[in-house]
Amino acid sequence: MSLQPKFHLVTYGCQMNKNDSERIAGLLAQLGFVETDNENEADFILLNTCSVRQSAEERIYGKMKDYLLLKEKRPEVIIAVTGCMPGRDKKRELKKRLRPVDLYFPTAEMVNLPRWIAELRPDLVNSDDQESDYLKINPRRSSLSQGFLTIQTGCNKFCSYCVVPYARGLEKNRPLADILQEARGMAESGVLEITLLGQTVNSYRASDPENFSRQNPYSDKGFAALLWELNQISGPKRIHWTAAHPNSMSDEVIDALRLPKQVNYLHLPVQSGSNEILSKMNRKYTREQYLEIIAKVKAARPEIALGTDIIVGFSGESAAHFEETVSLYKDVDFDISYTAQYSPRSGTLACKLFTDDVPKDEKKRRWSVLQDLMEETALRKNRAFINREVSVMVECVQNGIASGLTGEMKLCKFPCADSSLAGKIVQVKVTQAFEWQILGDMVV
Numbered sequence: 001m002s003l004q005p006k007f008h009l010v011t012y013g014c015q016m017n018k019n020d021s022e023r024i025a026g027l028l029a030q031l032g033f034v035e036t037d038n039e040n041e042a043d044f045i046l047l048n049t050c051s052v053r054q055s056a057e058e059r060i061y062g063k064m065k066d067y068l069l070l071k072e073k074r075p076e077v078i079i080a081v082t083g084c085m086p087g088r089d090k091k092r093e094l095k096k097r098l099r100p101v102d103l104y105f106p107t108a109e110m111v112n113l114p115r116w117i118a119e120l121r122p123d124l125v126n127s128d129d130q131e132s133d134y135l136k137i138n139p140r141r142s143s144l145s146q147g148f149l150t151i152q153t154g155c156n157k158f159c160s161y162c163v164v165p166y167a168r169g170l171e172k173n174r175p176l177a178d179i180l181q182e183a184r185g186m187a188e189s190g191v192l193e194i195t196l197l198g199q200t201v202n203s204y205r206a207s208d209p210e211n212f213s214r215q216n217p218y219s220d221k222g223f224a225a226l227l228w229e230l231n232q233i234s235g236p237k238r239i240h241w242t243a244a245h246p247n248s249m250s251d252e253v254i255d256a257l258r259l260p261k262q263v264n265y266l267h268l269p270v271q272s273g274s275n276e277i278l279s280k281m282n283r284k285y286t287r288e289q290y291l292e293i294i295a296k297v298k299a300a301r302p303e304i305a306l307g308t309d310i311i312v313g314f315s316g317e318s319a320a321h322f323e324e325t326v327s328l329y330k331d332v333d334f335d336i337s338y339t340a341q342y343s344p345r346s347g348t349l350a351c352k353l354f355t356d357d358v359p360k361d362e363k364k365r366r367w368s369v370l371q372d373l374m375e376e377t378a379l380r381k382n383r384a385f386i387n388r389e390v391s392v393m394v395e396c397v398q399n400g401i402a403s404g405l406t407g408e409m410k411l412c413k414f415p416c417a418d419s420s421l422a423g424k425i426v427q428v429k430v431t432q433a434f435e436w437q438i439l440g441d442m443v444v
């Protein structure tokens with residue numbers, strides 16, 4: 001055994017998984033582990049999985065051949081799998097294809113890791129002390145200036161195509177006091193941008209509303225009031241959140257978009273522009289209701305950049321249904337869309353009730369139509385920034401070029417020789433614009 005045990009952690013999927021991995025890394029560091037990029041020298045290998053698409057799960061199965069060989073050479077290495085795969089695999093059907101895996105547990109059970117590792121490898125860990133709530137484990141953040149803050153886990157919405165309610169359970173909101181304590185800790189350690197995470201983050205309800213300040217102007221005792229409290233913490237300059245659900249975009253949440261630290265960006269998944277498809281997806285809003293929310297958002301913050309998620313080729317989506325999505329895209333004038341080609345997920349209602357009847361090539365074609373539309377729109381919108389100043393959170397400085405995101409979540413690059421600017425927010429005057437990036441010069 002090496003002097004200090006080593007762990008190798010691979011994260012798939014969304015920002016929530018990344019934040020969960022930061023907690024696992026924090027927990028393992030407390031147990032005396034150090035991280036390694038090389039799985040061949042690790043004592044403990046952990047894959048944090050995603051189940052949103054079949055391809056994400058296939059990648060995990062693909063790793064198993066390597067791990068069987070690794071186990072032959074080093075039987076003592078512990079291999080663990082957490083995240084959405086074990087979360088949704090209540091009957092452990094998927095586990096059958098993961099033979100070399102020793103530990104297979106849903107995310108919230110990471111609290112048991114000290115005990116499980118001590119049982120399997122008493123030479124690595126000799127303490128089995130554990131926290132009862134995994135969200136109280138201190139994350140080991142990869143960035144000093146940006147940090148994720150999970151405010152909610154699980155989801156009650158049961159969109160017919162989605163595995164999340166099965167993989168992560170029903171919606172559970174963290175107490176306000178815990179969230180504010182974590183946010184103050186982030187502020188003290190220099191975090192400038194906080195990203196609030198939840199599956200439907202804007203449906204947040206505080207279980208301890210008595211902890212809201214008396215001066216808080218929002219009466220919802222929910223997400224808008226939380227945003228106001230976070231705006232009062234000195235230090236962080238930007239607050240960003242994902243992902244929102246249209247049905248929880250209350251008037252108060254829309255009003256809170258005008259709070260000073262709110263980034264100039266809203267990500268509001270729409271999934272389809274057709275009422276028939278939205279109903280089959282169990283999204284519980286109509287195209288008209290979505291457009292009404294967008295109109296209110298634009299009235300509250302006229303220059304806000306808008307992003308969305310769209311699924312093309314959902315069961316029963318005809319060419320005419322798809323055209324309704326295209327027209328909605330144009331009506332809203334989105335800055336960006338994360339478009340996915342529908343793939344049925346076992347265990348979901350859509351998989352049980354509907355046939356996956358849109359051919360693969362047609363899904364790809366629809367995806368390309370939206371992709372082209374997005375590029376055209378993004379270029380036009382980015383060109384509107386030329387000669388204007390934007391604030392940029394610098395993520396890195398490499399080879400004389402700094403890059404980071406603007407408040408509109410657009411990639412911006414500018415010449416910069418000072419690597420100490422990484423992690424700082426600076427003003428940049430935009431000189432050129434392309435589909436996926438804008439270029440400029442720092443304003444000094």
Ligand code: SF4
Pocket residue numbers: 155156157158159162163164165199200245
């Ligand atoms: S809102 Fe729908 S798509 Fe989003 S996590 Fe919940 S069930 Fe899944």
